[in-house]
Each structure stands twice: as C-alpha cells, then as structure tokens.
Amino acid sequence: MDPVTAAKVVVLKQSDVYTTLERYIDKENIPTKFGGGFAFQNGMLPDLDHGIRQHLQWTTPSECIPSGPVKWMQADGGKRIAIATGSVDRNVPRNVEIAALY
Structure with missing residues (x-):
C-alpha cells in the first residue's frame, strides 16, 4: 500500500467501530451491523434524499x-x-x- 493511502487507513477493535463511525456519520446512516439505524443490504439501490x-x-x-x-x-x-x-x-x-x- 502506498504511504498516502496507508495514512488514511484506520484499524479498529470491534468495540470501537460504532463510536468512531458516529463521529463522522449520523446514527440513522450507520449500517445496523455496526450498531446504527440503517438497514443496509448488499445490492441495494441508492435512496436519494x-x-x-x-x-x-x-x-x-x-x-x-x-x-x-x-x-x-x-x-x-x-x-x-x-x-x-x-x-x-x-x-x-x-x-x-x-x-x-x-
């Protein structure tokens, strides 16, 4: 991995995933598998606001x-x-x- 990309990669413990995502993303937009309120499924089409x-x-x-x-x-x-x-x-x-x- 090149250094510019490597500087952007964050590796988290399972227990830190939700709290880290919540700093950048509203809870309703975080997928439920990470503790949020968005029922995401692979293959879903975008729901434009x-x-x-x-x-x-x-x-x-x-x-x-x-x-x-x-x-x-x-x-x-x-x-x-x-x-x-x-x-x-x-x-x-x-x-x-x-x-x-x-």
Missing part, C-alpha cells in the same frame, strides 16, 4: 439510479453528469447519461 432530487435533472424516463455502476463526471459550468456504465448482457458496453446535477 429530497435535497439531491431537487437538484437532479433526469435524462431517462424512470427518474431513478439504475442497478450497476454509475460514474459521475464533471461537465461545463459546474454541472455533474451521472453516467450508467458497465455492460448489458455481459458483452454490450453501457455508457448512458441518466441525470445531471446542478
């Missing part, structure tokens, strides 16, 4: 983040574009703009 939804302009009719990888890219004028990436049916690359954030 009202503040983010107000600033998104969807370019797809579904108005939701699709499953699979999404890449945010900086565009002109301070705008950020959400691009659904990865592949469809394993062989067809996916590169679809789904939303813009202003």
